[in-house]
Amino acid sequence: MHLFEPMRLRSVTLRNRLGLPPMSQYSADEHRVTSWHLTHYATRAIGPGLVVVEATAVSPQGLVTPQDLGIWDDAFTGPLTRLADVIREQGAVPGIQLSHGGRKGSRTRPWDGDRWIRPEEGGWEVVGPSAIRFADGYPVPKALTEREIDRVIDQFAEAAARALACGYEFLELHAGHGRLLHSFLSPAANRRTDGWGGDIAARSRLLVEVVRAVRARWSDDLPLGVRLSCVDWLEDGWSLDDSVWLSRVLRAEGVDLVDCSSGGILRPLSVERKPGYQVPFARRIRQETGIATASVGMIRDLWQAGEIIEAGDSDLVFLGRSMLVEPLQIVRAAAQGMVPKSLVPLQYRRAVDQLGGTAGAGEDVPPEL
Template identity: 40%
Template sequence: MSSLLFTPLKLKSIELRNRIVVSPMCQYSSVDGFANDWHLVHLGSRAVGGAALLIAEATAVSPEGRISPEDLGIWKDEHIEKLKQITDFIAGQGAVAGIQLAHAGRKASTYPAWKGRGQVPLDQGGWKTLAPSPIPFHHSEDTPLELDQAGIEKVVADFAAAAQRSLQAGFKVIEIHAAHGYLIHQFLSPLSNTRTDNYGGSFENRIRILLEVVDAIQNVWPAELPVFVRISATDWVENGWNEEESTKLAQILTDKGISLIDVSSGGLASNAKIPVGPSYQVPFSAKIKKETTALTGAVGLITEAQQAEDILKNKEADLIVMARELLRDPYFALHAAHELGDDVAWPIQYDRAKPAAN
């Protein structure tokens, strides 16, 4: 291949056919956590479209960990069957199936965007949320319940059980969701974590639950398969979680055997002012890649083939994690390869539509 974007990457025992990753994107299309044909087509079409790794949306490790009542879940064995159908299809297209395991914490029990805003009332299917400290995400929301030691231990155990089910469901990569203001991120940030026990205060205490989740997953997940962690590199708010802490955490996670840090930002503070624009989060990935031994994934309004190629050429990331552009164009990878002058295989069913090589 002439481009870096279409150079394979080996992560432990798996090899990605290129550097394009389908970012986990919530579909809010489940009933009781079950995957269905929407998820099959959503993920399957992007595997057909040439992406290397497809990470299923934030998948709740417990019912109370869902962002919305319509979230995908993996808290019971009955969820496995349909997920296995999806991962089998993805593998059949030469791609790798990953899953993002998540707990929404205080940002749980909310409406999908097209159904309204804010928290779902208890009498309409909502539930009481959990958090490291009794601080709501927004002043208009109910105060979450502060997790006690038993509650924290349950969260860690739920992640481990979800990892075991993920393996049975055929996933080859786990991504731990520690970003976007959800539960693990709530522990990381001093804005949402005011605890005075072993899980609050110092940097070492605030990262404790994440490290416990990592250990619990690694105890049940095969050593030859990768585990990623997604972080928000900054809260974009003064005195919040920041780039320096993210860089320090990235090295700790890498030393513990985490294969890649998926570097996003924001989501914790409702008053954050984020300068959104093309590649606006790439500098965070670049900093971590430069200052640690971690492999990184870059995300954030990456929409063009040459833009993605340049990020890799500049050694700002090792993977390109794409969201909205892959909603617009499930076949972005096939189109990008042609644009960059690489001759990649198309699905044989579509081969007659493949453009001539540049």
């Protein structure tokens, strides 16, 4: 296995096994794509095989901040279509993550203090499986009724249909980081005693029902992924064994890839984050269930990503913060003769040749990548 080999998911072929993960930009204008998004994603689509647009809310109640992207209304589809086109023009497959913020909603942006926006300030009611707050300074969420749960399922399905109409070719459901779907999975947040809580099957029911509803509206030819917080980092929370069990279920329901992250079910939580600390989750799920996985989190560069693929730890590697800091690292690596020059836009290849000399002109990839 090789970082710059193609990867096929249903009818979609990624040019390599490198991806940009969904990372919220908190820069939408009335929940619409702005020039910031077009510039941000176009730049980072140079090189990777897959670019996943940030968490996009399936309903107004599903927003985390007022500056989140939305996909619950046809008014948003024109700019979202343009964004998919911009990503595709750079050679990457455009993907999008659908999200409901649940009990983490009604917040200001991180650089605006990350504080609760109260109802009298224009905030909105936050919801969850049970009336358990995420952390101090957060409101107690309203426990969803069964009718409201059914509506959430419909909202995800409707959002999937809009994403398909906008030209996205990969869809990811956000079931991690304490958002609504994750909060139903975790016993730390879900204390329900009806059919949506209790044992692992009941706690997983909402995600499974969302997958089924989305699959009915999303093309059979296109891949569907799920981001999981594979562990809660709590003794009595969601565990890696749970994630292995759930991944088998998701695969049977038509999910093609599990994006393996962790944490986020409550705050504060102390976790030692070191390079590649979440890779073992992707490795175990891949080995024990046969579903494709993505590694993400504290993966610092192309070389570390290459080692992960070479070891067979995952099928895809997402570079997040690294791509924020150095979006064109693939161009620099091409100038050093370390990645295929074919990944570099024609407009930049002269610079690659001049800076890299004969090494930059090569098309071969060294064994370490």
